[in-house]
Amino acid sequence: MPATHLAGPILVIGTGLLGASIGLGLSQRGLSVWLQDPSPTAQTVAQDIGAGRILTTDQRLAPELVVVGAPPDVTAQVVAQALLDYPAATVLDIASVKSSILAALLADDRLDAAALARYVGTHPMAGREKSGPAAARGELFTSVPWVMCSHERTSPESLKTAEAMAIDLGATVSRMKAKEHDESVALISHFPQVASSMIASRLLNAPGHALALAGNGLRDTTRIAASDPKLWIQILSHNAPALVDILHGMRDDLGRLIGTLEEPSAPGALLDLAQLMGEGNAGHARIPGKHGAPPQAFALVTVVVQDRPGQISALLSDIGAAGINVEDLRMEHSAGHQVGLVDVSVIPGRRQELIDVLTALEWKVVQ
Amino acid sequence: MPATHLAGPILVIGTGLLGASIGLGLSQRGLSVWLQDPSPTAQTVAQDIGAGRILTTDQRLAPELVVVGAPPDVTAQVVAQALLDYPAATVLDIASVKSSILAALLADDRLDAAALARYVGTHPMAGREKSGPAAARGELFTSVPWVMCSHERTSPESLKTAEAMAIDLGATVSRMKAKEHDESVALISHFPQVASSMIASRLLNAPGHALALAGNGLRDTTRIAASDPKLWIQILSHNAPALVDILHGMRDDLGRLIGTLEEPSAPGALLDLAQLMGEGNAGHARIPGKHGAPPQAFALVTVVVQDRPGQISALLSDIGAAGINVEDLRMEHSAGHQVGLVDVSVIPGRRQELIDVLTALEWKVVQ
Helix, strand or coil: CCCCCCCCCEEEECCCHHHHHHHHHHHHCCCCEEEECCCHHHHHHHHHCCCCEECCCCCCCCCCEEEECCCHHHHHHHHHHHHHHCCCCEEEECCCCCHHHHHHHHCCCCCCHHHHCCEEEEEECCCCCCCCHHHCCCCCCCCCEEEEECCCCCCHHHHHHHHHHHHHCCCEEEECCHHHHHHHHHHHHHHHHHHHHHHHHCCCCCCHHHHCCCCHHHHHHHHHHHCCHHHHHHHHHHCHHHHHHHHHHHHHHHHHHHHHHHCCCCCCHHHHHHHHHHHHHHHHHCCCCHHHCCCCCCEEEEEEEECCCCHHHHHHHHHHHCCCCCCEEEEECCCCCCEEEEEEEECHHHHHHHHHHHHHCCCEEEC | CCCCCCCCCEEEECCCHHHHHHHHHHHHCCCCEEEECCCHHHHHHHHHCCCCEECCCCCCCCCCEEEECCCHHHHHHHHHHHHHHCCCCEEEECCCCCHHHHHHHHCCCCCCHHHHCCEEEEEECCCCCCCCHHHCCCCCCCCCEEEEECCCCCCHHHHHHHHHHHHHCCCEEEECCHHHHHHHHHHHHHHHHHHHHHHHHCCCCCCHHHHCCCCHHHHHHHHHHHCCHHHHHHHHHHCHHHHHHHHHHHHHHHHHHHHHHHCCCCCCHHHHHHHHHHHHHHHHHCCCCHHHCCCCCCEEEEEEEECCCCHHHHHHHHHHHCCCCCCEEEEECCCCCCEEEEEEEECHHHHHHHHHHHHHCCCEEEC
16 A cells, blocks of 8 residues: 555545545555535545545535646635635645636635635646546546645745645645646647647637548547537636637737738748748747656657557567566557557657667668 | 659759659659759759659750659649640649649740640648658558649640659649649648748747647647748748738637636636537547547557667567557657556557456556
């Protein structure tokens, strides 16, 4: 049983994907976890997968920690009630927006300074392609950044309890003000989401012959356009001010680009396009690499594989046997053939060695 | 030696990545390939990697086919000269834009109907993260869509020759009008490129604490923002009209979104956001799947792996041994830990079997 920094019991209110995953992860660490959800089904599924035990209305509980996993819309209300119901507990929420929830709590007359001191707004940067407690997993937070947004009145003890839970679950903890957090996620999460949705929505009336030419560029830029609208509508509306600022910047860029492309032979037009592409290069280069390392250009080695069971595993088995770590792996999808290309990323210093090893083993390395 | 539908000789004018790759692929099929490039270095590198032999100015050649791999800016001019220099040859180009090149050729007084009959505009949907002949590879076109844009005067023989070359190189051939092609690539390639650049350019002044939270959503939407500006400036300026139409649509969407987010509590605001997300869902769902198959939702199985050599290969080896094909594989990058999650996509019918197999082999499957 992994070590834990908490004593428990823990109460999880809202047993969706994230709440149930927290319950599951903490239960696996031997903590006593209780569950509550307005949906009897969600509650029961969470209990069935081992996330904890359902708390019935007649039971008295004195939790060390209450985790609120409610939708953003109702989070402040559920947090406030938990602060009132459990006067000794630290109460944290895990919603993707923080300022609007904090503002609502600070404005709540029922909450005195002692109650507010026990509240910590947090945000684990985790998610899955699926939602609901059936998709929960205790390892969901492994290596995931988990932001702690303590406010001016948060007590050091409550912050420590919240951080202990995130660390127990394997997350990487950082601290920000609520406003800093909201501006950060507006930029690195909410903005890419709406941009991706806007790119994908242009495909609605696209002819089939155009879509048949789609490559990885289109697939990558639109992957998150498949996200669930229900949750995103709440996130976007709750973080509207921070997101609007960024969208104004994009609208300015887009207006300039349209002006340039409407007169592509005008003086300076090519320079404008060069600037757009150059700024894109420079912005992209600022995204940190794997494990929070500085951005690093890995070297690619491309290998031809047959599209049948065991081919990629055989390839990676040969790479592993050579003691070379695969930093990333990408399959190139394209239409019509049952043979494909696999791009293997390795640190640049080992690229040639990898090519030599694979060639010697009669893999078709393309260079 | 693989079969070929061509007799040769072939002349490749312009030995960058694509031209040299074509020369290499055709040489590997036993054809006689000649090379020409305004850059003596590019020409020599292409010859050194086996793409063909350099054609000196005093040599007489009667090629069956001339492949023009020049930048879009000078493609029409090089094609016209080739049609004049080699009066028996089919001449094709491989630039990413087609209408502007065709228009320039049709307007060229030196070219009569017989000369124009030998021209075929083509576009292989291939590329690499690197450019130049040193990055060339004969397999670059394997499974890649290769569009043939014959025009009204193209002779059936020349179209057949051009298609034979693409098929020889392993590509999947389709036919379109130049305008259809340009509108198609504006939508599925040029538009995602500029959108990705615009997303990434917003990161230029982002604080480090925001970038540290970056996940796969931001990484995916901005990956192609790292593309080489030099080539893209030409592509964008040559396909400006088709691209501008799409950008107008995006500007309308963006304007509406900004209006909605400026008053997120106004009546109908949530409905507007739901519509944006819903259209993104629907547009994304129209992108065809692997091998040109209808879009298919693969089932994901997520496995915890240590980030050290051999782990992923051992995992895939176990999957391969079970006879299950990996349709896609994705490594989840995040900051701070040396343990990660691998998402393995399989056809839905085999998901449970895969989970059972991996669990029995003591892999940590997260569900």
